[in-house]
Amino acid sequence: MENSYYNVVETLVLIYAADAGKLKIFLKKKEDEPYKGYWTLPSAPLNNETTLEENASLIYQSMTGLNDGIIYQSKAFSNLDRDPNARIIGISFVAITDKSLTDMKNNSDSKAWFDVNELPKLGFDHENIINEVSKEIKSKIATNYDDMLLSFFQSDFTLPELQLFYENILGKTIDRRNFHKKFASQELVIDTGFKTTKGSGRPGTLYRFNQDKMKGKRI
Amino acid sequence: MENSYYNVVETLVLIYAADAGKLKIFLKKKEDEPYKGYWTLPSAPLNNETTLEENASLIYQSMTGLNDGIIYQSKAFSNLDRDPNARIIGISFVAITDKSLTDMKNNSDSKAWFDVNELPKLGFDHENIINEVSKEIKSKIATNYDDMLLSFFQSDFTLPELQLFYENILGKTIDRRNFHKKFASQELVIDTGFKTTKGSGRPGTLYRFNQDKMKGKRI
DNA sequence: ACAAAAGTGTTGCTGTTACACCCATGG
DNA sequence: CCATGGGTGTAACAGCAACACTTTTGT
Numbered sequence: 272m273e274n275s276y277y278n279v280v281e282t283l284v285l286i287y288a289a290d291a292g293k294l295k296i297f298l299k300k301k302e303d304e305p306y307k308g309y310w311t312l313p314s315a316p317l318n319n320e321t322t323l324e325e326n327a328s329l330i331y332q333s334m335t336g337l338n339d340g341i342i343y344q345s346k347a348f349s350n351l352d353r354d355p356n357a358r359i360i361g362i363s364f365v366a367i368t369d370k371s372l373t374d375m376k377n378n379s380d381s382k383a384w385f386d387v388n389e390l391p392k393l394g395f396d397h398e399n400i401i402n403e404v405s406k407e408i409k410s411k412i413a414t415n416y417d418d419m420l421l422s423f424f425q426s427d428f429t430l431p432e433l434q435l436f437y438e439n440i441l442g443k444t445i446d447r448r449n450f451h452k453k454f455a456s457q458e459l460v461i462d463t464g465f466k467t468t469k470g471s472g473r474p475g476t477l478y479r480f481n482q483d484k485m486k487g488k489r490i
Numbered sequence: 491m492e493n494s495y496y497n498v499v500e501t502l503v504l505i506y507a508a509d510a511g512k513l514k515i516f517l518k519k520k521e522d523e524p525y526k527g528y529w530t531l532p533s534a535p536l537n538n539e540t541t542l543e544e545n546a547s548l549i550y551q552s553m554t555g556l557n558d559g560i561i562y563q564s565k566a567f568s569n570l571d572r573d574p575n576a577r578i579i580g581i582s583f584v585a586i587t588d589k590s591l592t593d594m595k596n597n598s599d600s601k602a603w604f605d606v607n608e609l610p611k612l613g614f615d616h617e618n619i620i621n622e623v624s625k626e627i628k629s630k631i632a633t634n635y636d637d638m639l640l641s642f643f644q645s646d647f648t649l650p651e652l653q654l655f656y657e658n659i660l661g662k663t664i665d666r667r668n669f670h671k672k673f674a675s676q677e678l679v680i681d682t683g684f685k686t687t688k689g690s691g692r693p694g695t696l697y698r699f700n701q702d703k704m705k706g707k708r709i
Numbered sequence: 710a711c712a713a714a715a716g717t718g719t720t721g722c723t724g725t726t727a728c729a730c731c732c733a734t735g736g
Numbered sequence: 737c738c739a740t741g742g743g744t745g746t747a748a749c750a751g752c753a754a755c756a757c758t759t760t761t762g763t
Contacts, residue, residue: 275537277496280579318494319577323568346563347581349542358538360499362566362581414633414708431742448744449726466733472741473733489633650715667717668753691714692760 280317282326283363283397285345285404286334288370289423292435293386294409295370296401297334298393300381305355306394310385312401314361327364334382340368341422345404353396361396363404367422409440416459416488421480427463429475430454459484499536501545502582502616504564504623505553507589508642511654512605513628514589515620516553517612519600524574525613529604531620533580546583553601559587560641564623572615580615582623586641628659635678635707640699646682648694649673678703 286297298310313330317323327342348361370384385391387405390398411417424433434450454460461481466474505516517529532549536542546561567580589603604610606624609617631638643652653669673679679697686694 275539276498276535278499278536278538279495280497280499316495317497317568317579319497320494320570322570323566323579344565347542347566349536351539351541360536360542429742446727447742448728451743452745453725467742468734470741471735471739473743475742648715665754666715667755670716671718672752689714690712690762692716694715 279357279359280323281314281359281361282317282323282330283312283314283361283400284327284330284334284342284366285312285363285401286331286340286366286368287387287408287423288368288373288384289436290370290384292432292439293388294405294436294439295384296387296390296405297373297382297384298391299334300383301394302381309394310383310391310397311394312363312397316359317362323362323364327366331364331366335366335368335373337368337372339372339422339425340366341418342366345407346400348396348400350396361400363400365404365408367419369423369425371426412437412440414490416485416490421482421485424480427465427477427479429467429477430460431475433478454478457484457488459488498576498578499542500533500578500580501536501542501549502531502533502580502619503546503549503553503561503585504531504582504620505550505559505585505587506606506627506642507587507592507603508655509589509603511651511658512607513624513655513658514603515606515609515624516592516601516603517610518553519602520613521600528613529602529610529616530613531582531616535578536581542581542583546585550583550585554585554587554592556587556591558591558641558644559585560637561585564626565619567615567619569615580619582619584623584627586638588642588644590645631656631659633709635704635709640701640704643699646684646696646698648686648696649679650694652697673697676703676707678707 288295288297297313299313301307301309301311313334315326315330317326323344324342331340331342332338342364345363345365348363351358353359353361387401390401393401412419423436430451431447433454434445434447438444459481460478463477463479465477467477468474507514507516516532518532520526520528520530532553534545534549536545542563543561550559550561551557561583564582564584567582570577572578572580606620609620612620630636642655649670650666652673653664653666656669657663678700680700682696682698684696686696
């Protein structure tokens with residue numbers, strides 16, 4: 272610490288999922304000071320013998336119990352006052368999963384999913400990090416099919432569900448017929464033959480993505 | 491250094507410019523061991539009292555003598571063997587400028603621009619870094635008008651020049667009439683009234699970008 | 710006059726938008 | 737039978753791709 276060229280680096284993982292059309296993020300409640308009782312992003316300091324990617328994967332797995340889900344690097348945050356006690360450089364990673372796959376049994380009071388538009392009280396600069404990275408994610412979803420959609424929708428889904436997700440991301444309503452046309456006529460989705468059962472109203476057709484056709488497609 | 495949670499962090503700056511349709515990057519020759527005589531990216535270690543962005547700006551300014559040029563963060567590299575002597579985390583930044591604006595007078599033998607497709611012998615993992623970040627840049631250019639084009643083409647340019655740049659990025663030829671139509675008919679470029687003088691063949695019309703119309707446009 | 714490079718229009722195709730009614734289920 | 741939500745077609749329009757000849761300059 273005497274040598275000013277040694278820095279503490281932490282990995283932060285932003286775990287996202289789509290839920291009922293909303294973009295949600297996984298947070299944990301901090302149980303010690305500073306920021307006790309505030310919500311924070313899952314994170315861990317980086318030691319000299321681990322890569323950032325390895326560290327991020329470990330965090331992701333310990334939080335969700337999953338191995339899947341794309342993980343990619345996002346921004347680094349290096350403001351001097353990120354942490355009240357020390358200068359810590361934060362490097363953020365994005366993991367995208369399907370909320371229904373995560374093991375929510377160990378979802379005690381100290382772990383939960385939040386709508387990115389309705390965040391709780393957050394510690395450190397995590398609100399800022401979430402907002403910056405979420406903006407980036409939304410922009411990616413809005414401009415590319417990408418691998419991301421495949422990670423968000425690993426379970427079967429209905430087109431209205433998918434449409435709702437897009438409407439939230441884009442901040443505007445979409446015509447149902449045109450939306451259907453885009454996905455169904457281009458064969459980007461495959462009819463599973465099943466229907467939703469729950470809820471009032473006519474049941475929706477369950478689809479899954481046609482992965483081959485999705486590759487490299489732009490919206 | 492005893493404490494394994496202290497890391498050395500360096501900022502690397504990838505300075506790009508368009509030159510005769512090619513995507514070029516600015517490199518410097520290393521004058522001491524290790525990798526003496528190899529080319530490397532401009533870089534500097536990060537101390538405890540500087541942000542990554544500040545560090546990147548300082549490097550950019552000291553290399554080009556410019557204040558302008560967009561600088562944004564790109565990937566972090568954390569493989570354990572990046573540097574033969576120590577574990578150093580590298581965080582890369584992209585700066586885009588107009589080659590004709592940089593002060594090439596101090597472009598001694600130890601500083602030069604290279605075509606990203608014809609890189610010299612590079613030290614450390616810098617070839618890998620350049621390839622990864624260049625791929626990202628190319629993809630951004632291919633999909634968005636973005637601020638990037640404005641930074642690449644700050645001086646007046648002809649449409650054939652711009653077209654050549656796109657052809658190199660996209661790796662395919664583009665029809666001249668269609669290219670002209672896209673930019674001229676949408677008023678994305680403004681005729682300056684001047685013509686190129688040099689070279690054989692008919693002189694080209696010099697344009698500049700219509701910044702208002704470019705905002706948020708997709709290609 | 711010839712070589713080199715730039716300028717310019719039309720047509721068909723493809724994707725996008727706008728728009729309204731009927732159908733299947735639960736209560 | 738009513739409320740809720742899902743499914744479906746057509747027509748106008750805009751953007752994109754394919755296509756070749758003429759003009760301006762330097763040598």
